[in-house]
Amino acid sequence: MLNRVILIGRLTRDPELRYTPAGVAVTQFTLAVDRPFSSNQGQREADFIPVVTWRQLAETCANYLRKGRLAAVEGRIQVRNYDNNEGRKVYVTEVIADNVRFLESANSANREEGMSSGAMNQGGGNSGGGNRGGGYGGGRDNQDPFQDDGKPIDISDDDLPF
């Protein structure tokens, strides 16, 4: 009824773009997502989570993503199964992504890029940076609730949220 996943991690290899018989693009890659704690042997571990994208998003991912790059993925968990050649049912769990954000462009990623060819529109999107809103301009007097408002956030200890 509701199935939502958000991941941030790094690609374990270059994405693989294929096409269905009817010509629909599908791209698969695996994200390595560090676990938020260490194992009992004191090592940092990661989950390796397979991601699938379709159509236009598939082609964009194939063009912009490369092994080692950081990406954010939004999607849903899908479980499919098939019978392997020993006749066993094999379950495959994947994240079907409907939104992928490239958190590192070719130039900000300082690793070997192989055949990566630089991709189009690198860095496109999150060019922005700081205060581009204008909305926050100068001569305001207290009209911005995200600031201290004179009323200095009311932080008594009673407001502790946890």
Added chain:
Amino acid sequence: MLNRVILIGRLTRDPELRYTPAGVAVTQFTLAVDRPFSSNQGQREADFIPVVTWRQLAETCANYLRKGRLAAVEGRIQVRNYDNNEGRKVYVTEVIADNVRFLESANSANREEGMSSGAMNQGGGNSGGGNRGGGYGGGRDNQDPFQDDGKPIDISDDDLPF
């Protein structure tokens, strides 16, 4: 680096509560989550997503959840693997929950409840001990990744995820 899942679905069976050798509670159940679209054969399908909870949350889930009940789960995707008895690596993907909401109470769920009687905190559920497999019958040989697989989930205390 970031790994967040939110699911709403129904339990495919009663949850299974077990204990690690060191006495830590673990509960597993599977959520059936309807897909937001129909298959090309026009049928509504669902993903069956295994969920694992630990400690206090495990005991609460074992006490309050039952087959068919609607629940919301927050957690993270975890992928573990083991070598099966043919020497193949088998991958198991589960949602490790850190928050579970019971969206139907015993009385709002209008179905047969068997021995469950709807009561909260009914003394520990099917609380572990001997052969907890029950529902999964005996003669399986490793075809179910959501289960103990012979390799009985490897729950030593070292696997505690938090």
Added chain:
Amino acid sequence: MLNRVILIGRLTRDPELRYTPAGVAVTQFTLAVDRPFSSNQGQREADFIPVVTWRQLAETCANYLRKGRLAAVEGRIQVRNYDNNEGRKVYVTEVIADNVRFLESANSANREEGMSSGAMNQGGGNSGGGNRGGGYGGGRDNQDPFQDDGKPIDISDDDLPF
């Protein structure tokens, strides 16, 4: 009953660290999050979303984040209100974060840093990169379900998920 927010955006200014009378650290900053569509005037717009962190996380954010940096925030929406000096009730909506990921370290951010002073432990965390798992090494024969499996993903058009 459930309240979860995940944002990725850039800080509109340096974070502000304060302390409650009892000495608890609180850091506030605003994230500019680009909207996924353009306005009818064809401009890219952003939402400016106030974020609050407490305690240890507050101090880490104050140390590592700077104006213009990209960050991921996990938390919950909180709405508080106060009476302003005209006696009106003013509503303030903030994201109370319990997890913040620094998606750009001081050196990967190629913008002016002003007084930023470089912060400790820059780049910490997401150092990782590509295939550190080992698990994916070379001589596998089909044991990796995230790959093509021989069974080439079964992508008939019937599998289109949307």
Added chain:
Amino acid sequence: MLNRVILIGRLTRDPELRYTPAGVAVTQFTLAVDRPFSSNQGQREADFIPVVTWRQLAETCANYLRKGRLAAVEGRIQVRNYDNNEGRKVYVTEVIADNVRFLESANSANREEGMSSGAMNQGGGNSGGGNRGGGYGGGRDNQDPFQDDGKPIDISDDDLPF
């Protein structure tokens, strides 16, 4: 760059359906979402979070949701602002929903339903037209950011978020 919210809570009143001048449906309601902890006075508190839906989803929400019902909402945080009649900038934060799940149907909700009768698609709800304010009485002077504020939500078609 990424902006995702998931809420589960109860409607504080019946949803309000209106139409833009160009005939696009918009429904607003407020979700009461219990906080996961108690205040320092030991009381359970809630956040009251305004939600906006558009088009078909707006009509469905108006038809199926009622005060007190449990619902799950997926969407994104949007912050808009306007100048009130004292010339102050007022900020309004809302969740623009793209997915709403009704977690209680008319019959599972065991409360008085007034004229609602639980039927699906009961012909448009309180469907816009004249003075839809009703519940909010007349003589308010702008103290409610979740409402029309005199500035009647500015819903020209240009504001369509998708």
Added chain:
DNA sequence: TTTT
């Protein structure tokens, strides 16, 4: 193997 599966829930409504």
Added chain:
DNA sequence: TTTT
């Protein structure tokens, strides 16, 4: 202004 507020829901169970």
